[in-house]
Amino acid sequence: MRKIVILCTLFIVGIISAQETGTIAGTLLDKEANDQPLPFANVLIKGTSKGTTTDFDGLYTIENLEPGTYIIEFSFVGYETLEKEVVVTANQTITVNASIGASAAALDEVVIKTTVKKESEAAILLEQKNAVTIQQKIGAQELSKKGVSDVATGLTKATGISRQSDKLYVRGLGDRYNNAYLNGLPIPSLNPKLKLIDLGIFPTDIVENLGIYKTYSPDIYGDFAGASVNIDTKDRPGKGFLEVGFSSGANTNAIGNDFFLLNGGQYDQWGLDDGSRRVPIFLDIPNYNYNSTEIDYFPFDTSFNPQKRFNAPDGGASITGGKTFTLGEDSPQKLDVLFTGSFSQGHKTALNGLEAAYNSQGESVVGIGFFENVDRYKYKTNTTILNSLGYRWNSNNKILSTTLYVNDTQDELRELRGRSSEDTDVFIRIRRGTYEQNNLFTQQLTGEHRFTENKYELNWGAAYNKAQGLIPDRRQLIFTELSNGNLILGDATSPDFANNQRFYQELNENDYSGKIDFDINFGKDEEDRFKHKVTIGTFFRAKDREFEANQLNYNLNNLNNLTVDFNNPDALLNEENFLAGQYIVLENLNSTRIYEADFTNFGGYANLQYALGEKLIFNGGLRTEIFEQNIFFRLQQDLETSPFRNSVLDETFILPSLGLKYALNEKSNLRFAASKTVTLPKFTEVAPFLDEDVTESTLGNPELKNSDNYNVDIKWEYFPEQSGELVSATIFGKYIDKPIEKIGLASASNFISFGNTSNATVFGLELEYRKNLGNLFKVEETTWNDLNFGINTTLMYSKVEIDENLQINGVNIAPTNKERRLQGASPFLINADIAYTKKIKNHKITSALDFNIFGNRIYAAGSNGRGDIFEKGFGTLNFNFKDEIGKNIEISFKAKNLLNPSVTRFQDQENLNQEFTTYDFDNGINLSLGVTFKL
Numbered sequence: 001m002r003k004i005v006i007l008c009t010l011f012i013v014g015i016i017s018a019q020e021t022g023t024i025a026g027t028l029l030d031k032e033a034n035d036q037p038l039p040f041a042n043v044l045i046k047g048t049s050k051g052t053t054t055d056f057d058g059l060y061t062i063e064n065l066e067p068g069t070y071i072i073e074f075s076f077v078g079y080e081t082l083e084k085e086v087v088v089t090a091n092q093t094i095t096v097n098a099s100i101g102a103s104a105a106a107l108d109e110v111v112i113k114t115t116v117k118k119e120s121e122a123a124i125l126l127e128q129k130n131a132v133t134i135q136q137k138i139g140a141q142e143l144s145k146k147g148v149s150d151v152a153t154g155l156t157k158a159t160g161i162s163r164q165s166d167k168l169y170v171r172g173l174g175d176r177y178n179n180a181y182l183n184g185l186p187i188p189s190l191n192p193k194l195k196l197i198d199l200g201i202f203p204t205d206i207v208e209n210l211g212i213y214k215t216y217s218p219d220i221y222g223d224f225a226g227a228s229v230n231i232d233t234k235d236r237p238g239k240g241f242l243e244v245g246f247s248s249g250a251n252t253n254a255i256g257n258d259f260f261l262l263n264g265g266q267y268d269q270w271g272l273d274d275g276s277r278r279v280p281i282f283l284d285i286p287n288y289n290y291n292s293t294e295i296d297y298f299p300f301d302t303s304f305n306p307q308k309r310f311n312a313p314d315g316g317a318s319i320t321g322g323k324t325f326t327l328g329e330d331s332p333q334k335l336d337v338l339f340t341g342s343f344s345q346g347h348k349t350a351l352n353g354l355e356a357a358y359n360s361q362g363e364s365v366v367g368i369g370f371f372e373n374v375d376r377y378k379y380k381t382n383t384t385i386l387n388s389l390g391y392r393w394n395s396n397n398k399i400l401s402t403t404l405y406v407n408d409t410q411d412e413l414r415e416l417r418g419r420s421s422e423d424t425d426v427f428i429r430i431r432r433g434t435y436e437q438n439n440l441f442t443q444q445l446t447g448e449h450r451f452t453e454n455k456y457e458l459n460w461g462a463a464y465n466k467a468q469g470l471i472p473d474r475r476q477l478i479f480t481e482l483s484n485g486n487l488i489l490g491d492a493t494s495p496d497f498a499n500n501q502r503f504y505q506e507l508n509e510n511d512y513s514g515k516i517d518f519d520i521n522f523g524k525d526e527e528d529r530f531k532h533k534v535t536i537g538t539f540f541r542a543k544d545r546e547f548e549a550n551q552l553n554y555n556l557n558n559l560n561n562l563t564v565d566f567n568n569p570d571a572l573l574n575e576e577n578f579l580a581g582q583y584i585v586l587e588n589l590n591s592t593r594i595y596e597a598d599f600t601n602f603g604g605y606a607n608l609q610y611a612l613g614e615k616l617i618f619n620g621g622l623r624t625e626i627f628e629q630n631i632f633f634r635l636q637q638d639l640e641t642s643p644f645r646n647s648v649l650d651e652t653f654i655l656p657s658l659g660l661k662y663a664l665n666e667k668s669n670l671r672f673a674a675s676k677t678v679t680l681p682k683f684t685e686v687a688p689f690l691d692e693d694v695t696e697s698t699l700g701n702p703e704l705k706n707s708d709n710y711n712v713d714i715k716w717e718y719f720p721e722q723s724g725e726l727v728s729a730t731i732f733g734k735y736i737d738k739p740i741e742k743i744g745l746a747s748a749s750n751f752i753s754f755g756n757t758s759n760a761t762v763f764g765l766e767l768e769y770r771k772n773l774g775n776l777f778k779v780e781e782t783t784w785n786d787l788n789f790g791i792n793t794t795l796m797y798s799k800v801e802i803d804e805n806l807q808i809n810g811v812n813i814a815p816t817n818k819e820r821r822l823q824g825a826s827p828f829l830i831n832a833d834i835a836y837t838k839k840i841k842n843h844k845i846t847s848a849l850d851f852n853i854f855g856n857r858i859y860a861a862g863s864n865g866r867g868d869i870f871e872k873g874f875g876t877l878n879f880n881f882k883d884e885i886g887k888n889i890e891i892s893f894k895a896k897n898l899l900n901p902s903v904t905r906f907q908d909q910e911n912l913n914q915e916f917t918t919y920d921f922d923n924g925i926n927l928s929l930g931v932t933f934k935l
Contacts, residue, residue: 021063021064021065021066021067021090021091021839022065022066022067022088022089022090022091022092022093022094023061023062023063023064023065023088023092023093023094024061024062024065024070024072024086024088024093024094024096025059025060025061025062025093025094025095025096025126026059026060026095026096026097026098026126027054027058027059027060027097027126028041028043028054028058028060028074028097028098028099028100029058029097029098029099029100030058030099030100030101031099031100031101037054037058037059038054038058038076038100039054039055039058039395040053040054040076040395041053041054041058041074041075041076041079041100042073042074042075042076043060043062043072043073043074044072044073044075045062045065045070045071045072045073046070046071046072046073046083047071048070050062050065059126064839064844065088066088067088067089067090067780068087068088069085069086069087069088070085070086070087070088071083071084071085071086072084072085072086072096074098074100075100076100079100079101080100080101081100082098082100084096084098089774089780089785090774090780090782090785090786091772091774091785091786091787091788091837092772092774092775092785093724095126124137124138124139124142124209125719125724125726128717129669129717129719132609132617132619132659132661133213133215133217133619133659133673134213134214134215134659134671134673134713134715134730135211135212135213136158136159136211136212136213136214137209137210137211137212138154138155138157138158138209138210138212139208139209139210140204140207140208140209140234142157143204143207143210144204144846144882148204149203149204149894150199150200150201150202150203150204151199151200151202151203151204151207151210151231152168152198152199152200152202153200154204154207154210155168155199155210155212155229156831156852157831157833157850158212158792158831159730159766159767159768159792159793159794159831160214160764160766160792160794160829161212161227161829162826162829162852162854167194167196167824168196168199168229169226169824169825169826169857170214170226170227171214171226171227171732171734171762171764171766171794171796171825172762172764172796172798172822172824172825172826172857173225173226173734173762173822173824173825174226174823174824175194175195175196176195176679176680176681176682176685176740177224177225177226177679177709178195178196178224178226178227178228178229179195179196179220179221179223179224179227179228179229180196180197180199180228180229180230180231181220181228181229181230181231182230182231182233182402182404182442182444182463183230183231183232183233183400183402183444183446183461184230184446184459184461184515185444185446185461185462185463185513185515186221186463186511186513186541187440187442187463187465187511188440188465188467188509188511188543189467190406190408190438190439190440190467190468190469191438191469192469192507192545192547192683192684193682193684193691193698194682195682196229197440198408199229199231201382201384201406201408201438201440202231202384202406203318203342203344203382203384205318205320205340205342205384206231206233206234206340206384206386206404207231207232207233207234208232208233208234208235209232210229210230210231210232211229211230211231211232212227212228212229213227213228213229213230214226214227214713214732215657215659215673215675215711215713216655216657216673216675216677216711217607217619217621217657217659217675218537218605218606218607218621218622218623218655218657219517219535219537219605219607221539221541221601221625222623222625222653222655222677222678223677223678223679223680224677224678224679224709225677225679225707225709225711225734225736233386233388233402233404234322234338234340234386234388235336235338235388235390235400235402236324236336236338236390237321237322237323237324237336237337237338238323238324239323239324240321240322240323241320241321241322241323241934241935242319242320242321242934242935243318243319243320243321243932243933243934243935244317244318244319244932244933244935245316245317245318245319245890245930245931245932245933246315246316246317246930246931246932247314247315247316247317247344247892247928247929247930247931248313248314248315248928248929248930249313249314249315249346249894249926249927249928249929250313250314250347250926250927250928251314251346251347251348251349251923251924251925251926251927252900252924252925252926252927253348253349253350253351253922253923253924254311254347254348254349254924255311257311257349257351258308258311259308259309259310259311259347259349259377259379260306260307260308260309260377260413260415261306261307261309261377261379261411261412261413261433262302262303262304262305262306262307262413262433262435262475263276263302263303263305263307264276264277264302264411264435264473265277268379268409268411268435269345269379269381270343270381270383271343271345271381271382271383271407271408271409271437272407273409273435273437273470273472276301276302277301277302277435277472277473278301278472278473279472279504279506279550280299280300280552281299290552290585290586290587291584291585291586291587292578292584292585292586293581293584296579297579298575298578298579300473300502302473302475303570303573304431304475304477304569304570304573305567305568305569305570306413306415306431306433306567309379311347312347314344314345314346314347314926314928315344315345316342316343316344316345316930317342317343318340318341318342318343319339319340319341319342320338320339320340320341321338321339321340322336322337322338322339322388323337324336324337325337332392332393332394332395333391333392333393333394334390334391334392335389335390335391336388336389336390336391336392336400337388337389337390338386338387338388338389339386339387339388340384340385340386341383341384341385341386342382342383342384343381343382343383344381344382345379345380345381345382346379346380346926347377347378347379348376348377348378348379348380348923348924349375349376349377349378349924350375350376350921350922350923350924351375351376352373352374352375353373353374353375353376353919353920353921354371354372354373354374354917354918354919354920354921355371355374355416355418355918355919356369356370356371356372356418356916356917356918356919357369357370357918358866358907358909358916358918359864359865359866360816360864360865360866360867360909360911361865361912362909362912362914362916364419364420369416369418369419369420369428370418370419371416371417371418371430372417372418373416373417373418374414374415374416374417374418374921375414375415376412376413376414376921377412377413378410378411378412378413379410379411379412380408380409380410380411381407381408381409382406382407382408382409383405383406383407383408384404384405384406384407385403385404385405385406386402386403386404386405387402387403387404388400388401388402388403389401396449396450396451396454397447397448397449397450398447398448398449399445399446399447400444400445400446400447401443401444401445402442402443402444402445402446403442403443403444404440404441404442404444405439405440405441405442406439406440407437407438407439408437408438408439409435409436409437409438410434410435410436411433411434411435411436412433412434412435412436413431413432413433414430414431414432414433414434415429415430415431416429416430416431416432417429420491420493420494424493426480426481426492426493427480427481428478428479428480428481428491428493429478429479429481429487429566430476430477430478430479431475431476431477431479431566432474432475432476433474433475433476434471434474435471435472435473435474436469436470436471437468437469437470437472438467438468438469438470439467439468440465440466440467440468441465441466441467442463442464442465442466443463443464444461444462444463445461445462445463446459446460446461446462447459447460447461454521454530455520455521455522455530456518456519456520456521457518457519457521458516458517458518458519459515459516459517459518459519460514460515460516460517461513461514461515462513462514462515463511463512463513463514464510464511464512465509465510465511465512465513466509466510466511467507467508467509467511468506468507468508468509469505469506469507469509470505470506470507471503471504471505471506472504472505472506473502473503473504474502474503474504474505475501475502475503476499476500476501476502476503477489477499477500477569477573478490478491478499478500479564479566480492480493482563486563487563487564487565487566488560488561488562488563488564489556489559489560489562489564489569489572489573490556490560497553497554497555497586497588498551498553498588500553500554500556501551501552501553501554501588502551502552502585503549503550503551503552504549504550504551505547505548505549505550506547506548506549507545507546507547508545508546509543509544509545509546510543510544511541511542511543512540512541512542512543513539513540513541513542514539514540514541515537515538515539515540516537516538516539517535517536517537518535518536518537519533519534519535520533520534520535520536521533522534523611525611531610531611532608532609532610532611533608533609534606534607534608534609535605535606535607535608535609535621536604536605536606536607537604537605537606538602538603538604538605539601539602539603539604539605540600540601540602541599541600541601541602542598542599542600542601543597543598543599544596544597544598545596545597545598545683546596547594547595547596547597547683547687547689548593548594549590549593549594549689550587550588550593551587551588551590551593552585552586552587552588553585553586553587553588554573554583554584554585554586555583555584555585555586556583557581557582557583557584558581558582558583559572559573559577559582559583589640590636590690591634591635591636591637591638591639591640591642592633592634592635592636592687592688592689592690593689594634595631595632595633595634595644595683595687595689596631596632596644597629597630597631597632597683597686597687598629598630599627599628599629599630600627600628601625601626601627601628602625602626603623603624603625603626604623604624605621605622605623605624606621606622607619607620607621607622607657608620608621614663615662615663615664616660616661616662616663617660617661617662618659618660619658619659619660619661620656620657620658620659621656621657622654622655622656622657623653623654623655623656623657624652624653624654624655625652625653625655626652627649627650627651627652627653627680628648628649628650629648629649629650629680630646630647630648631646631647631683631686631687631702632644632645632646633645633646633647633686633687633688633689633700633702635688636688636690645702647686647702647703647704649680649681649705649706651706653678655675655676655677655678656675656676657673657674657675657676658672658673658674658675659671659672659673659674660672660673667718667719667720668716668717668718668719669715669716669717670714670715670716671713671714671715671716671717672713672714672715673711673712673713673715674711674712674713675710675711676708676709676710676711677708677709677711678706678707678708678709679706679707679708679709679736679739679740680706681704681705681706681740681754684700685700685701685704685740685754686700686701686702686704687700687702688700688701688702688809697751697752698751698752698753699745699751699752699753699809700753700754701753701754701755701808701809702809703808703809704740704754704755704756705738705756706738707736707737707738707739707740707756708736708737708738709734709735709736709737710734710735710736710737711732711733711734712732712733712734713730713731713732713733714730714731714732715728715729715730715731716728716729716730720775724770724772724788725770725771725772725775726768726769726770727768727769727770728766728767728768729765729766729767729768730765730766730767731763731764731765732762732763732764732765732766733761733762733763733764734760734761734762734763735759735760735761735762736759736760736761736762737759738756738757738758738759739756739757739759739760739800739822740754740755740756741754741755741756741757741800741802741823741861742754742823742860742861743755743757743808743813743815743860743861743863744813744860744861744862744863744864744866745808745809745811745813745863745864752860753808753809753813754808755806755808755813756806757800757801757802757803757806758800758801758802758803759800759801760798760799760800760801760822761797761798761799762796762797762798762822762825763796763797764794764795764796764797765794765795765796766792766793766794767792767793767794768790768791768792768793769789769790769791769792770788770789770790771788771789771790772785772787772788772789773785773787773788773789774786774787776789786836786837786838787834787835787836788834788835788836788837789832789833789834789835790831790832790833790834790835791830791831791832791833792830792831792832793828793829793830793831794826794828794829794830795827795828796825796826796827796828796829797827798821798822798825799819799820799821799822800819800820800821800822800823801818801819802815802817802818802819802820802861804818813863814863814864814865815861815862815863816861816862816863816864816865816866816867816868817861817862817868820858820861820868821857821858822858823857823858823859823860823861824857824858824859825857825858826854826855826856826857826873827855827856828854828855829852829853829854829855830851830852830853830854831850831851831852832850832851832852833848833849833850833851834848834849834850835847835848836848842885842886843883843884843885844883844884845881845882845883845884846880846881846882846883846884847879847880847881847882848879848880849877849878849879849880850877850878850880851875851876851877851878852875852876853873853874853875853876854873854874855873856870856871856872856873857870857871857873858870858871859871859905862907865911866907866909867907867908867909867910867911867916868907868908869905869906869907869908869918870905870906870907870908871903871904871905872902872903872904872905872906874899874901874902874903874904875899875901876896876897876899876901877897877898877899878894878895878896878897878898879894879895879898880892880893880894880895881893881894887934888933888934888935889931889932889933889934890931890932890934891929891930891931891932892928892929892930892931892932893927893928893929893930894926894927894928894929894930895925895926895927896925896926896927897923897924897925897926898925900922900923900924900925901922902920902921902922903919903920903921903922903923904917904919904920905917905918905919905920906918
């Protein structure tokens with residue numbers, strides 16, 4: 001609380017001592033091109049040196065204007081000059097739109113330099129207002145103001161979106177219902193368990209804006225029900241610039257506590273594995289059942305002893321630069337070059353947590369345990385490199401090449417102390433060290449072309465994505481505490497070679513995609529503007545994956561019942577005892593450990609945008625997808641030499657969509673959207689690989705099928721004259737036929753799998769409000785004008801109906817609740833923020849507080865009498881402060897998770913009228929300080 005008071009005091013102090021400015025923004029249209037956007041035109045404040053030029057979409061912004069009355073002048077070589085009077089109010093963005101046409105003495109050639117401003121809040125709201133489809137965007141300017149450092153966190157500022165660990169939920173719909181795109185082309189996940197890539201690996205340094213599409217239109221893939229998220233990367237730098245940034249920080253849980261990890265490579269701190277964790281050579285021999293008695297050397301470079309690490313401060317560095325080059329004197333040809341690279345690393349410590357599993361009588365599940373003392377140590381790195389090269393030979397033609405490389409690593413050590421069940425007095429300890437390395441290489445080539453005075457427009461793109469996910473040398477040991485306090489290796493209550501193990505996993509995936517979209521504008525109104533548009537397109541996507549896991553189990557042999565130091569198991573599990581045969585390492589041959597998968601999806605679509613009057617626009621289309629997915633796998637009972645079985649999903653999807661936009665007046669719209677989409681099972685949900693964790697194991701289901709989704713949205717939105725303000729309300733509904741759900745199996749072990757339940761219904765209400773407090777309280781030139789407030793709320797109801805006779809892998813799921821909420825769906829979600837911006841001489845200060853809270857949501861559905869497991873709702877509070885000092889220096893301070901709530905899961909056992917906690921940790925408060933030099 002003391003820290004919060006100090007931060008709020010700093011926030012208020014900044015409010016008291018400053019000077020107010022305002023902003024003018026808008027769109028300039030070209031009368032000679034049917035009121036299409038006019039790029040590269042001059043926009044000046046008459047009688048001053050302040051001004052700008054319009055970007056490719058005719059958008060402009062002029063900031064830092066003292067309150068008062070100005071004459072704004074629009075001009076373009078060969079066109080008439082237009083002047084408009086505008087009154088600027090402190091801390092408000094005034095929208096001034098205009099159209100100009102050619103003068104009598106038009107010139108033949110025009111060359112004007114410009115830069116794009118698509119990341120500004122004003123530009124994005126203008127685009128949202130004018131769009132025919134329902135969409136929401138968050139620009140780089142808003143992300144910066146709210147102190148957002150990665151894309152996933154940025155998305156949680158949007159209405160109806162929440163985050164659970166590395167999973168994103170949109171209107172309660174989880175990973176399998178959402179898609180991610182980079183510059184309009186699909187991008188795969190690095191995690192084999194997830195369809196949606198962890199958007200937290202993308203730093204906001206590379207982002208121009210984030211597009212969020214919760215309604216379906218035929219130009220996006222039909223595997224959709226929650227949202228499609230598009231990341232538009234920065235690509236047009238304008239005049240040359242170079243920025244270098246550094247940051248440092250810490251997590252409060254890590255401060256003052258020791259930090260431990262298992263040993264690995266010498267370059268781990270940079271996110272690079274030097275090969276120390278490599279897979280032993282003998283595991284590369286097909287169908288070879290390894291036994292360590294057959295070799296005369298020690299095959300491991302790593303050990304089981306935890307190592308105390310220097311708990312260094314978190315930190316990061318970034319460099320971003322670019323320039324637009326004009327190719328030849330007075331030439332319209334432009335070459336846009338942009339480069340950005342960043343590296344970040346951080347420590348996280350969570351001590352004295354809890355992990356447990358319970359049966360229907362509230363007793364700990366035998367063999368899984370009740371661990372009431374769990375410590376986690378985690379070290380993460382992220383390296384991102386983006387290079388963008390664009391060529392524009394005139395204002396109507398652009399080609400863009402984008403290259404992206406992301407390397408994300410996570411090194412975690414978990415130490416658990418507890419009992420294999422609450423009914424025993426025998427305590428066990430578990431240590432598991434897991435190193436994960438995920439990397440992604442993406443190469444894209446896209447193009448935009450306009451013809452015949454913008455009557456025709458061609459957009460195309462192609463992409464190749466290479467993803468790799470590695471878990472090299474995960475190590476686990478189990479110890480039993482004797483009554484005298486000594487420890488022995490292994491679980492004396494449940495002896496199993498697999499208790500002590502090394503595990504290796506590798507995933508390689510290739511993803512190819514391409515698209516061609518062609519727009520035909522036709523029909524003109526009385527002002528000679530195009531009213532209608534037909535879009536036709538074709539697309540293709542193919543993906544292939546190879547997955548392999550290997551596990552080596554430890555037969556303790558002669559080491560059984562020997563006491564051991566918890567922090568020095570290498571005293572027994574060393575090279576000398578290995579070569580002497582005191583313990584034996586055995587390969588755990590499991591026929592499900594290897595699978596291959598692929599899919600192809602191609603087809604076409606057509607869409608019609610038709611003005612039914614001055615205010616009503618129809619938007620409807622049809623998409624056809626020819627889809628084939630193959631999963632090649634073996635079952636547990638198969639031999640390693642057995643041929644693969646094949647799970648095939650081969651279907652043709654016909655996916656219609658309908659949209660209507662009605663302009664109630666110049667400031668407000670009413671929109672309607674309806675569509676049919678599908679949800680396809682993920683590779684890992686189908687492949688019967690058993691993914692074992694300490695307290696939970698997941699098994700795929702080869703009989704899984706796709707779901708059909710029926711979606712309806714009605715939205716009202718109001719855009720006040722002051723740009724940057726918004727009021728909106730949305731009613732949405734979804735009916736999902738045979739939804740895919742994570743379901744507990746009716747077995748003694750805590751196994752979870754996936755199945756098609758009968759149906760699900762979702763409907764709810766979304767509300768959004770953005771307001772400048774000076775406008776709200778109708779005051780001028782006061783501190784209130786420097787404060788902007790935003791809040792969005794989602795209220796939602798969901799219900800899933802489950803067939804009680806459903807079987808998964810031949811096992812009856814015996815659902816505890818035949819009707820329940822949809823997995824991941826919260827009954828309510830609230831995002832709120834208040835931002836303060838002030839210019840004081842050569843300082844531009846920005847401060848922001850943002851708050852998020854969600855209601856309890858189902859983590860996993862219960863079976864066999866076990867209650868559903870819920871994640872308990874909690875609130876998150878973040879603070880951000882930034883000071884731009886002149887044109888060359890920026891300093892920032894961020895405090896995340898200030899309330900530091902516990903992340904808790906509980907099993908709701910209604911038959912006992914009790915809740916049993918299955919997971920409980922707190923993540924600590926993250927503090928960071930940064931400085932950026934702008935050269």
